[in-house]
Amino acid sequence: MxxxxxxxxxxxxxxxxGLELQYQDDALVAIRGDEQDPFSRxxxxxxxxxxxxxxxxxxxxxxxxxxxxxxxxxxxxxAAFALAGERLAAVASTHGAAxxxxxxxxxxxxxFGSIAYAPALLRxxxxxxxxxxxxxxxxxxxxxxxAMYGHQFLLPIPDIDRTDVLLMLGANPxxxxxxxxxxxxxxxxxxxxxxxxxLIVIDPRRSETAQIANRHLFIRPGTDALFLAALLQELxxxxxxxxxxxxxxxxxxxxxxxxxNTFPLDAVSTHTxxxxxxxxxxxxxxxxxxxxxxxxxxxLSTQRFGSLCQWLIQLINLxxxxxDREGGTLVNDAAMPITGPGxxxxxxxxxxxxxxxxxEFAGELPVSVLAEEIDTPGAGRIRALITSAGNPVLSxxxxxxxxxxxxxxxxxxxxxxxxxxxxxxxxxILPPASPLSQYHYDLIFNAFAVRRxxxxxxxLREPQAHERGDWQIFNGIAQAYAxxxxxxxxxxxxxxxxxxxxxxxxxxxVDLELLMAAPHGIDLGPLTPCLLDRLETSDGKVQxxxxxxxxxxxxxxxxFGNPETAPSLSLIGRRHPRSNNSWMHNAPRLVKGKARHxxxxxxxxxAARGIASGAQVRIRSAIAELQTEVLADSDLMPGVVSLxxxxxxxxxxxxxxxxxxLDGISYNxxxxxxALDGPTGNAALNGLPVSVEA
Ligand SMILES: Nc1nc2c(c(=O)[nH]1)N[C@H]1C(S)=C(S)[C@@H](COP(=O)(O)OP(=O)(O)OC[C@H]3O[C@@H](n4cnc5c(=O)[nH]c(N)nc54)[C@H](O)[C@@H]3O)O[C@H]1N2
Ligand SMILES: Nc1nc2c(c(=O)[nH]1)N[C@H]1C(S)=C(S)[C@@H](COP(=O)(O)OP(=O)(O)OC[C@H]3O[C@@H](n4cnc5c(=O)[nH]c(N)nc54)[C@H](O)[C@@H]3O)O[C@H]1N2
Ligand code: SF4
Ligand SMILES: [Mo]
Numbered sequence: 001m002x003x004x005x006x007x008x009x010x011x012x013x014x015x016x017x018g019l020e021l022q023y024q025d026d027a028l029v030a031i032r033g034d035e036q037d038p039f040s041r042x043x044x045x046x047x048x049x050x051x052x053x054x055x056x057x058x059x060x061x062x063x064x065x066x067x068x069x070x071x072x073x074x075x076x077x078x079a080a081f082a083l084a085g086e087r088l089a090a091v092a093s094t095h096g097a098a099x100x101x102x103x104x105x106x107x108x109x110x111x112f113g114s115i116a117y118a119p120a121l122l123r124x125x126x127x128x129x130x131x132x133x134x135x136x137x138x139x140x141x142x143x144x145x146x147a148m149y150g151h152q153f154l155l156p157i158p159d160i161d162r163t164d165v166l167l168m169l170g171a172n173p174x175x176x177x178x179x180x181x182x183x184x185x186x187x188x189x190x191x192x193x194x195x196x197x198x199l200i201v202i203d204p205r206r207s208e209t210a211q212i213a214n215r216h217l218f219i220r221p222g223t224d225a226l227f228l229a230a231l232l233q234e235l236x237x238x239x240x241x242x243x244x245x246x247x248x249x250x251x252x253x254x255x256x257x258x259x260x261n262t263f264p265l266d267a268v269s270t271h272t273x274x275x276x277x278x279x280x281x282x283x284x285x286x287x288x289x290x291x292x293x294x295x296x297x298x299x300l301s302t303q304r305f306g307s308l309c310q311w312l313i314q315l316i317n318l319x320x321x322x323x324d325r326e327g328g329t330l331v332n333d334a335a336m337p338i339t340g341p342g343x344x345x346x347x348x349x350x351x352x353x354x355x356x357x358x359x360e361f362a363g364e365l366p367v368s369v370l371a372e373e374i375d376t377p378g379a380g381r382i383r384a385l386i387t388s389a390g391n392p393v394l395s396x397x398x399x400x401x402x403x404x405x406x407x408x409x410x411x412x413x414x415x416x417x418x419x420x421x422x423x424x425x426x427x428x429i430l431p432p433a434s435p436l437s438q439y440h441y442d443l444i445f446n447a448f449a450v451r452r453x454x455x456x457x458x459x460l461r462e463p464q465a466h467e468r469g470d471w472q473i474f475n476g477i478a479q480a481y482a483x484x485x486x487x488x489x490x491x492x493x494x495x496x497x498x499x500x501x502x503x504x505x506x507x508x509x510v511d512l513e514l515l516m517a518a519p520h521g522i523d524l525g526p527l528t529p530c531l532l533d534r535l536e537t538s539d540g541k542v543q544x545x546x547x548x549x550x551x552x553x554x555x556x557x558x559x560f561g562n563p564e565t566a567p568s569l570s571l572i573g574r575r576h577p578r579s580n581n582s583w584m585h586n587a588p589r590l591v592k593g594k595a596r597h598x599x600x601x602x603x604x605x606x607a608a609r610g611i612a613s614g615a616q617v618r619i620r621s622a623i624a625e626l627q628t629e630v631l632a633d634s635d636l637m638p639g640v641v642s643l644x645x646x647x648x649x650x651x652x653x654x655x656x657x658x659x660x661x662l663d664g665i666s667y668n669x670x671x672x673x674x675a676l677d678g679p680t681g682n683a684a685l686n687g688l689p690v691s692v693e694a
Contacts, residue, residue: 415470
């Protein structure tokens with residue numbers, strides 16, 4: 001028997017590290033970072049290794065399963081597709097197209113067979129009820145890109161390898177490996193930056209990233225928009241906008257600044273916990289730096305003013321002359337374009353959710369309304385749901401209400417690899433084959449990377465006869481639904497065909513042949529300024545004062561216009577290097593060691609309540625009261641408590657032996673579906689007011 005190394009990109013997070021997977025015949029026996037990947041250069045994190053566990057997971061579904069009462073029975077693929085088609089068609093014909101809902105979870109983005117094939121099925125369904133993990137995540141970014149630059153994916157990325165100063169808010173890339181900034185081995189890159197220039201972190205927790213920063217400031221959760229508004233005011237004191245490069249390409253900058261300048265500065269330090277002198281000093285650093293970039297992520301994206309935060313960040317980068325500039329922020333000119341002709345630029349408020357009347361964005365409704373769209377009677381109510389690679393019971397606000405709602409559906413279909421908190425309600429689960437036996441090209445994360453890169457992942461082993469790729473499953477459901485409803489549907493061709501076509505739309509010169517000959521991927525060099533040439537707004541200019549954002553400013557002033565006292569305790573999230581949202585707790589390599597589900601609280605806050613570290617506490621939010629263990633954590637800002645999301649396993653009917661045995665409550669059993677970002681309805685998961693008692 002010989003050992004053989006095979007190479008592909010890791011499918012588990014945005015860092016898209018190259019992996020070297022060692023096979024003994026067709027058995028995967030070891031994994032390490034691919035030293036020859038020009039982008040990731042051998043980087044791997046504990047999750048990359050846990051692919052071994054995923055492949056061997058005894059609970060992983062490997063054939064379609066049909067639920068009969070509390071029992072699960074295998075069903076053949078053809079029968080499964082036919083059943084899905086008939087049951088979905090029955091719901092559509094009785095209750096109308098809107099009665100079918102769909103929720104797409106995070107891993108869809110990591111599989112070409114999902115991201116490129118799901119849209120055809122969704123279009124065929126013609127339902128307004130499409131949801132995804134985007135609205136508990138990065139919607140404010142996409143919205144601001146669309147509003148200012150004309151395309152949801154014209155995303156300015158911090159040029160972290162070349163910038164002199166990075167001001168980072170609400171992100172912890174040392175643990176998360178970076179987001180909307182694909183940069184494998186990001187900790188090394190940030191350390192290099194902190195030696196060459198300055199990394200400044202604004203976070204309510206002295207996070208692992210704050211610990212390698214040159215400077216860290218605590219901020220009270222949910223108040224970043226105030227901080228950023230004050231920063232922009234301070235920058236104006238230091239000098240005029242450095243917009244010579246693009247002054248004739250801006251629309252509405254003066255109006256935007258005038259509106260932002262009405263915000264009373266004296267309220268800012270009371271609410272944020274950052275004093276005026278510190279804000280002025282950061283403004284000075286940005287003003288004096290040869291190049292600088294401001295970047296804000298999860299902590300900012302999922303708070304009440306997420307869109308305002310992203311808008312203000314764009315304006316600051318623009319004002320300081322750092323937009324679309326080397327060392328500032330740059331848009332990736334991807335080998336396989338996701339902007340430009342024929343791509344989905346985005347649209348807004350073309351329809352509204354039935355119950356709460358929230359606007360769609362880019363064809364989706366905010367997932368915070370999903371439960372009410374199922375459990376509120378009336379015409380247009382969701383009666384059938386498709387989930388694909390999603391676990392909304394643990395990932396979206398008020399998971400308990402959602403789980404009750406899922407139990408009342410006429411039909412639920414899940415494309416998933418496990419029977420978990422969400423999929424246990426499905427009538428039918430269709431599990432795709434392992435990503436290791438499928439073709440993959442990273443459509444999204446190559447396009448959000450800090451360099452221009454391209455890599456084709458080829459199957460590392462032969463697919464087995466009983467396996468179906470993601471793309472075959474989407475095609476299969478759509479064909480069966482079309483057959484059952486008498487609609488026309490042409491199945492999409494296989495992935496290599498779509499990948500070749502996608503590359504042809506770009507101008508990089510990369511084609512399938514080149515990719516096939518480069519098993520470690522291709523580096524096409526650093527990003528270059530191109531945003532101004534690629535604007536997709538109707539007047540070809542940057543929209544500095546988009547109406548939905550200008551209109552949201554009064555909400556900020558209402559919330560914080562007066563220097564009043566903040567809520568006593570504010571809850572924020574926390575990620576761990578061995579977690580991946582809710583779904584990798586069944587991997588032995590990742591769950592071994594100390595428990596990490598606990599609520600963390602500052603020692604002073606514990607003392608004030610007479611609570612000992614390690615005690616059981618009751619935590620109460622606007623929607624629930626739960627019990628869990630608390631631990632002292634002096635890295636937190638006083639007044640802030642933190643809890644990781646993705647726990648709360650072990651629910652009746654769930655079948656993940658290791659995960660189900662773990663302690664821990666679900667963050668989203670506390671989070672409030674009424675707490676939303678204004679323009680988008682993105683969930684405000686961070687900064688949740690809570691109380692904690694012994
Ligand atoms: N409170 C709080 N909530 C959060 C967050 C937070 O920070 N705090 N983070 C949010 C963020 S950023 C995100 S992205 C969302 C994630 O939200 P979701 O995407 O809903 O949840 P995941 O935990 O990623 O669940 C992934 C699902 O995909 C399945 N799966 C895994 N691999 C595959 C595969 O190859 N194919 C298929 N078909 N299925 C697969 C898993 O079994 C699981 O059911 O959670 C959000 N929710
Ligand atoms: N190990 C691991 N890695 C992951 C994931 C995982 O679950 N585990 N999930 C992946 C996914 S889907 C995503 S989207 C990315 C997310 O990756 P990141 O965007 O880096 O998100 P987090 O790691 O949640 O870090 C958010 C930071 O914001 C801080 N924060 C919370 N509220 C506020 C606030 O109001 N203001 C400010 N300024 N800061 C605040 C938190 O303390 C935390 O340090 O991570 C990805 N990588
Ligand atoms: S950092 Fe992300 S892409 Fe790299 S090995 Fe870890 S999970 Fe995979
Ligand atoms: Mo995410």
